[in-house]
Amino acid sequence: xxxxxxxxxxxxxxxxxxxxxxxxxxxxxxxxxxxxxxxxxxxxxxxxxxxxxxxxxxxxxxxxxxxxxxxxxxxxxxxxxxxxxxxxxxxxxxxxxxxxxxxxxxxxxxxxxxxxxxxxxxxxxxxxxxxxxxxxxxxxxxxxxxxxxxxxxxxxxxxxxxxxxxxxxxxxxxxxxxxxxxxxxxxxxxxxxxxxxxxxxxxxxxxxxxxxxxxxxxxxxxxxxxxxxxxxxxxxxxxxxxxxxxxxxxxxxxxxxxxxxxxxxxxxxxxxxxxxxxxxxxxxxxxxxxxxxxxxxxxxxxxxxxxxxxxxxxxxxxxxxxxx
Amino acid sequence: xxxxxxxxxxxxxxxxxxxxxxxxxxxxxxxxxxxxxxxxxxxxxxxxxxxxxxxxxxxxxxxxxxxxxxxxxxxxxxxxxxxxxxxxxxxxxxxxxxxxxxxxxxxxxxxxxxxxxxxxxxxxxxxxxxxxxxxxx
Numbered sequence: 099x100x101x102x103x104x105x106x107x108x109x110x111x112x113x114x115x116x117x118x119x120x121x122x123x124x125x126x127x128x129x130x131x132x133x134x135x136x137x138x139x140x141x142x143x144x145x146x147x148x149x150x151x152x153x154x155x156x157x158x159x160x161x162x163x164x165x166x167x168x169x170x171x172x173x174x175x176x177x178x179x180x181x182x183x184x185x186x187x188x189x190x191x192x193x194x195x196x197x198x199x200x201x202x203x204x205x206x207x208x209x210x211x212x213x214x215x216x217x218x219x220x221x222x223x224x225x226x227x228x229x230x231x232x233x234x235x236x237x238x239x240x241x242x243x244x245x246x247x248x249x250x251x252x253x254x255x256x257x258x259x260x261x262x263x264x265x266x267x268x269x270x271x272x273x274x275x276x277x278x279x280x281x282x283x284x285x286x287x288x289x290x291x292x293x294x295x296x297x298x299x300x301x302x303x304x305x306x307x308x309x310x311x312x313x314x315x316x317x318x319x320x321x322x323x324x325x326x327x328x329x330x331x332x333x334x335x336x337x338x339x340x341x342x343x344x345x346x347x348x349x350x351x352x353x354x355x356x357x358x359x360x361x362x363x364x365x366x367x368x369x370x371x372x373x374x375x376x377x378x379x380x381x382x383x384x385x386x387x388x389x390x391x392x393x394x395x396x397x398x399x400x401x402x403x404x405x406x407x408x409x410x411x412x413x414x415x416x417x418x419x420x421x422x
Numbered sequence: 423x424x425x426x427x428x429x430x431x432x433x434x435x436x437x438x439x440x441x442x443x444x445x446x447x448x449x450x451x452x453x454x455x456x457x458x459x460x461x462x463x464x465x466x467x468x469x470x471x472x473x474x475x476x477x478x479x480x481x482x483x484x485x486x487x488x489x490x491x492x493x494x495x496x497x498x499x500x501x502x503x504x505x506x507x508x509x510x511x512x513x514x515x516x517x518x519x520x521x522x523x524x525x526x527x528x529x530x531x532x533x534x535x536x537x538x539x540x541x542x543x544x545x546x547x548x549x550x551x552x553x554x555x556x557x558x559x
Contacts, residue, residue, distance in 0.1 A: 250446070260443075262468065277494045294494065296468075394494045401466020403489070403525075407447045411520030 131328055131358045136286040138304075139328045141356060144391040145280045145364060148207040149273050149384050150177040155214035155222025163222070164211045174209070205278065208363055208385035215272075217367075218381040224344060225376045231345060234374075250412035253405060260405055262398030264317055264341055267298045269334050269352045270368040270382070280386070281393050289323055289330060297396040302332055309335050315348055317341050330356040346372040362388040444517075448527045452518035456486055456526070457534065460510045465493040465503055472506065472528065474514065488514050488528040512539060 131139040150173070155162075165173060214222030227235075249255050258264040266272045271280070277295040284290070292299045302323040310320045320336035334352040337343075343350060355367040364386045371379035458476035472488040490496075506512075511534040519525040531539035 277492060394497060396467045396492075396494060398468050401464055401469060401471065403471065403487075404447055404469060407519055407521070407523075407525060408443070410523070411447055414521035 128328075129358050129360050134284050136284075138284055138289075138325065139330070139358065140284065141282045141289070141330060141358065141364060142284050143282060144389045144393065145282065145386040146206050146208075146278060146389045147271060147273050147280060147366065147384060147386045148205040148278045149210065149215065150174070150207060151210045151212055151215050151384065153215045153272065153382065154224060155216065159213045160221070162213055163220070165213060167211075170209065170211055205276070206387055206389050208387035210385055212383075215382040215384050216380060217383055218369075219378070225378045225380050227345065228373070228375060228377055231375045234347075235345060248412075250409060253409065256405060256408065258340070260408065262296060262402050262405075264298075265296050267293050267296070267300075267318060268343065269300070269319060269321065269332070269354055270343070270370060271354075271366070273384075277396065279389060279393055281391065289332075292393060294393045295396050296398045309333075312336075315339075319350070319352065326355075328357065330354075332356070343370065345375055346370070347374045349374050359385065444527060447520065448517040449520045450517060452520075454514075454516060454518055454526060456488075456514045456516075458486065458512065458514075459508075460506055460512060461485065461508050463503065463506045465496075467492055467494065470496065472512075472514075472531075474512070484524055486514075487525045488516060488531075489526070490528050490531070506539070 131141070134140045134142070216222045216224065219225055247255060253261060266274055271291075271293065274293075274295045279294040281292040281294075282289065283292070287303060287305050289302045289304065290299055291302070298318065300318055300321055302321045304323045304325070306324065307322065309322060314320070315336055315338040317338055317340065319334040321332050321334045323330055323332045325331070332352075332354040334354070335350075337346070337348045337350045339348045350370065350372045352371075353369045355365075357365045357367075359365050365383060366386050367381065367383035369379050369381040370376075456474060456476050458474040460472060461475050462473035464471040464473070470490040470493050472490060474486045474488055475483050476486055477483055513532045513534060514526065514528050515530040516526040516528045533539060
């Protein structure tokens with residue numbers, strides 16, 4: 099069974115790499131981008147990867163891969179309705195996001211007829227976890243239960259995002275909640291991608307050098323790029339087990355493809371594979387749209403009173419419980 | 423075409439809103455309304471903080487800190503560090519910190535005459551379709 103799965107996996111990986119599966123969003127004729135002075139297709143500039151399309155296809159849209167133009171117009175109309183408050187676990191609380199410019203209605207995004215970002219498997223869902231991954235998650239939960247450490251004990255117990263260390267930069271790069279802005283910069287032999295939130299830059303060499311050694315692990319992995327025609331292909335390995343993209347391990351392997359569809363749109367497509375996590379690789383794509391620069395610094399540690407407030411809230415709660 | 427599934431889709435698409443959990447930091451059971459004078463505006467990421475001097479009924483002045491949105495987003499809406507000078511009188515509706523300190527999240531902020539402070543959606547760069555009518559005085 100294991101061998102059969104492995105065989106299926108490599109066959110799928112080859113098919114996906116060859117573009118045989120999951121038709122790509124195609125609009126009009128292939129676009130020929132301008133060239134940088136050193137001859138690369140020019141992807142430079144400022145881009146938004148804001149998306150109103152969910153990663154996974156909602157159950158009520160099962161079997162429906164694309165919206166019609168009319169349906170998409172309705173989806174866009176609904177998305178424009180301001181979502182003024184935070185809805186968290188059913189509790190409506192706190193911000194008027196509209197006032198602070200944080201709601202997506204105020205962010206530019208590319209039109210996408212797809213009903214899910216995931217294009218493969220064809221049902222638009224993340225493939226099932228491997229038995230190993232299920233066991234791993236259970237073991238982690240069990241270890242937490244017996245460690246005596248609570249989630250609010252100290253800063254190290256808080257999620258990386260609260261600690262201003264890592265949000266959803268990836269790769270793969272999924273939309274941030276806000277400030278979902280990117281800058282692409284190219285120089286001879288390199289592409290650099292800067293993400294506004296939380297100010298992380300990925301420097302991608304294009305000279306065909308191998309990945310770093312197996313003992314080196316990085317939050318954003320180790321990226322190597324190459325041009326296939328006008329498409330930038332970026333291969334990333336050497337992840338840590340701290341970032342855990344959707345429960346993945348350090349054996350995560352990400353292949354991203356950036357293709358300009360027109361002067362103001364990049365089609366971003368990625369395939370993720372982790373034999374320790376999912377029963378098969380999966381692929382998603384989303385169009386990015388050109389925006390006005392510049393990107394602003396996002397010095398997240400600078401004003402991160404939120405972490406201290408969260409911990410002091412927990413201490414106050416403990417004192418209250420102890421006093422009862 | 424069914425409308426309901428589409429609405430469901432949009433809700434499903436909404437990403438996590440903030441870099442931290444509001445409910446871990448602020449108390450939904452401690453809503454408050456403050457009127458005071460701005461003494462300082464820290465334009466820091468991931469959240470800006472407004473320092474506000476509030477006069478209590480017994481005449482004492484208490485300084486509050488109010489958490490607001492990311493300055494990066496506010497800049498794009500046309501705000502900068504001069505937009506909220508010290509001395510400006512504002513009203514804040516929000517929720518107090520769970521530890522009982524004089525800190526709160528600012529849910530709604532208005533000038534003392536009722537005009538909204540951050541006119542997200544109705545300023546240059548915002549989405550005009552999502553603009554709300556100005557608050558009535």
